[in-house]
Amino acid sequence: MLVVGLTGGIGAGKSTAAACFAELGAAVIDVDAIGRQVLAPGGRAEQGVIDAFGPEITDDRGHIDRAKVAAEVFGRPDRLAALEAVSHPAINAELDGQLHALAARGEAQMVVLDMAVLTESRLGQLESGRGYTKVVVVEAPEAVRLSRLIERGLTEEQARARMTSQATDAQRRAIADHVIVNDGTPEELASGVDRVWAELTGS
Template sequence: MAKPLRIGLTGGIGSGKSTVAAMLAELGATVVDADALSRACTAAGGAAIEPIRRAFGPDFIAPDGALDRARMRALVFADPQAKARLEAIIHPLVRAEIDRRIAACTADTIVLDLPLLVESDAWRQRCDRVWVVDCTPETQIRRVMARNGWPRAQVQAVLAQQASRAQRLAAADAVIDNEGTDLATLRARVRQLWDRRTLPL
C-alpha cells in the first residue's frame, strides 16, 4: 500500500487552523490533532502524568489526577527551562503516537494538525507538505479574546511564545488566507488547495 501524503497543517493561536482541519476531514483526509494527543497524555492516567509528577512535583497534578493546566501554563510562561522540560516529556509521546497513526493510515492523505510545526524540525520531518492558515496578529488577538475570554496581555504572551507570522509564512508550501474571510470563502479556498494537493511543489 502506498504511503499517505502527509500534510502538516499549522497556524498561530486564533488563526482558524482547527476550522480548516475540520474542513479537510470533511473532504476525506485523516486528521491527527497533536494538541488532542497532548491533552490525552496529560489527562488522568495519561502516559505523561507520572513523568510530570517526578519532574515538577505533585503540586502540578490536579485532584482528579490530570495535569493542573493553569498552574503549569503559568510556570512555563515564566520559565523557559520548565517549558523545555515539559516538552521533553510530552513531545516524544505525541510523536510516537503520530508515527503510529501515519503507519496505520488507510486514506491517501493524512493531515497532521501541528501547532508547533515551524518551531520543531522533528515535526517538519514528518510532513511532505506544509500548509499555513494565516491572518494578522491583531485578528488572532481579537478572536482568542472573544473565544477564551482572555485579556489582551495573556493572548499577546501566547503569541510571543509561538513562531512569528513571518516564520510560518517562510516555511509554507501553501498559505490559506483566513483574514476577514467568511466560512463559505474559506471552505472554497481549502477545497481548491485540497484538489491540487498532489501536484508538484
C-alpha cells in the same frame, strides 16, 4: 498516503481549516489533543512530567493538573523545554502509532496533522519516516486574530501574550509549502482549502 502538517498562530483559523480538509476526505489527527492525552492519568508522559516538575503540579489524586503545568511553563522557556523534553517524544510515539494504523487500513489519501507548535518543535517529524512531508500554514492579520480571541473571551492582554509566545508569521511562512490567508468569510477559507487540496493531490 500523504501526510500534511497544518499549523497557524492562535486565532488564525487552523482548526476551521482542518475541518474543511476533513470534509474533502482527509483524515485529521488533532496533535494538540494527543498532547493532552499523554499527560492524562496513565498517559505515556504522565509519570515523566511529575518526576521532572515534582508533586506541586499534581491534583489531590496525584495526577497532573494541566492548569498548574501551564502556569509553571508560561513565559519560562527553560521550564517549557523541560516539559517538551518529556511530552514531545511521547506525543510523537502516539502519533506514529496512529499513522501506522491509518496506512495499514489504506483508507486515507491524505492525513492532516492539526498542530499548533509545528514551527517551534519537532512534533510530527518521525524517525519512522511516517511524519509530515508538506506544511500548510493558515494565517490572518494580527488585528483579525486579536478580534477573534477577544470574542472567545480573552482580554486583549491575554490574547497578545499568547500570540507573542508563538512563532511569528515570517517563521511559519519560511517552512510553509502552502499558505492560506484567512481574513475573510468561512466560505473564502473553504475555497482556500479547496485550492491547496487540489495542489497537494494533483486533482
